[in-house]
Amino acid sequence: MNFQFSTAPRIVFGPDTARTIPEHTIKMGSRACIVTGKSPQRIQWLIDDLHKKNIQLHTVSIPGEPDTDRITALVAEARAKNCNVVIAVGGGSVLDAGKAIAALIPNKRDVLDYLEVVGKGMPLSEKPLPLIAVPTTSGTGSEVTSNAVLLSIKHTVKVSLRSTEMIPDIAIVDxxxxxxxxPSVTAATGLDALTQLMESFVSSFGSPMTDALCREGLKHGAKSILKAYNDGEDIEARTGMALASLFSGITLANAKLGAVHGFAAPLGGEFKAPHGAVCAALLPSVMEINVRALKERDPGNPALAAYAETAKILTGNNDAQITDGIQWVKNTCAEMKIPGLGEIGVQKKDFKSLSAKAARSSSMKGNPLELTEKELLEILEMAL
Incomplete structure (x- = not known):
């Protein structure tokens, strides 16, 4: 039983913890690059609090998903401002951008030199700038992961800049x-968190540590996601989803993911749809095909027991079977109006290209077994 485990050196969790950002920042640097979403005015409270600590600020906005060209330009700006600490406050795209900026300011090669799959995958030679990650959605767990997902416009695919050095120094989860x-964002991000927990739980790289976090995260996520969707001001439900998301980030960073995220990378590069919604559309069909393939080719694989346990956790029924877990996912997606892949523009003519790209994706490495081309095509057909 050999495994490694890495996560953020410090995690601060709970309501109102965001107010502690300035006191953490002042210990890490005096010239902060603040990375936020399309409306920086939404964090004016934080900007005011940082100014009170005499911290110089350079604010950058990430209005959509970060791409390699945009990140290259923002890194150049932050270098010119001599930023020595990065604070990322926002959804998964913002946190990924913050991690990439913190990593690339001291590592000065072209971004493609460091990227997986489409680049050279070179290791970082210099330690990234200190980074504080503060999520405003409950989904990606990016505040505790070791990679930044970037869109390569040239290759029309999302790929990762990855290093354990990129795990944020402090994750503040409020x-x-x-x-x-x-509700639409709550649904997409929440289902992303549940997908990450499920994929980590059945991953071939799982460990007793990640399994324990998967079980706990799935428990909180299953009982909280619909409550948070139906009542956004339900603090208990929001706290449950924040915990599920946090745990999903820790588990995926250590146990990897699977076929859902293997497909999500090329789909996200070619079609405009929320990452979590894409994952949710794929999840039931990936579960079905994985379970069938495991029973046919590797019936002793522990992933089958993990799928069975997942069904019990999701449904709250100790007698539940794997098929009940798959149906729970389908019912939850339907209640939250998650579109199929056809509704985001995917057509049958895209299947072969998407399957080929998915098979090469780094996320596919954690899938409990290697899927055939026929099985990959069947997943897309079922999710259409």
Whole structure:
């Protein structure tokens, strides 16, 4: 039983913890690059608090998903401002951008030199700048992961800049910051968190440590996601989803993911749809095909027991079977109006290209077994 485990050196969790950002920042640097979403005015409270600590600020906005060109330009700006600490406050895209900026300011090669799959995958030679990550959605767990997902416009695919050195120094998870997320965002991000927990739980790289976090995260996520979707101001539900998201980030960083995220990378590069919604559309079909393939080719694989346990946790029924867990996912997606892949523009003519790209994706490495091309195509057909 050999495994390694890495996570953020410090995690600060709970309502109102975001107010502690300035006191952490002052210990890490005096010239902060603040990375936030399309509306920086939403964190004016934080900007005011940082100014009171005499911290110089350079604010950058990430209005959508970060791409390599945008990150390259923002890194150049932050270098010119001599920033020595990065604070990322926002959803998964913002946190990924913050991690990439913190990593690339001291590592000065072209970003493609460091990227997986489409680049050279070179290791970072210099330690990234200190980074504080503060999520405003409950989904990606990016505040505790070791990679930044970037869109390579040239290759029309999302790929990762990855290093354990990129795990944020401090993750501040304040459920109150997620209250303003609308139902559609709550649904997409929440289902992303559940997908990450499920994929980590059945991953071939799982360990007793990640399994324990998966079980706890799934328990909180299953009982909280619909409550948070139906009532965004339900603090208990928001706290449960924030915990599920946090745990999903820790588990994926250590146990990897699987076929859902293997497909999500090329789909996200070619079609405009929320990452979590894409994952949710794929999840039931990936579960079905994985379970069938495991029973046919590797019936002793522990992933089958993990799928069975997942069904019991999701449904709250100790007698539940794997099929009940798959149906729970389908019912939850339907209640939260998650579109199929066809609704985001995917057509059958895209299947072969998407399957080929998915098979090469780094996320596919954690899938409990290697899927055939026929099985990959069947997943897309079922999710259409």
């Amino acid at each position: 459920p109150l910051l997620t209250i303003s997320a609308p």
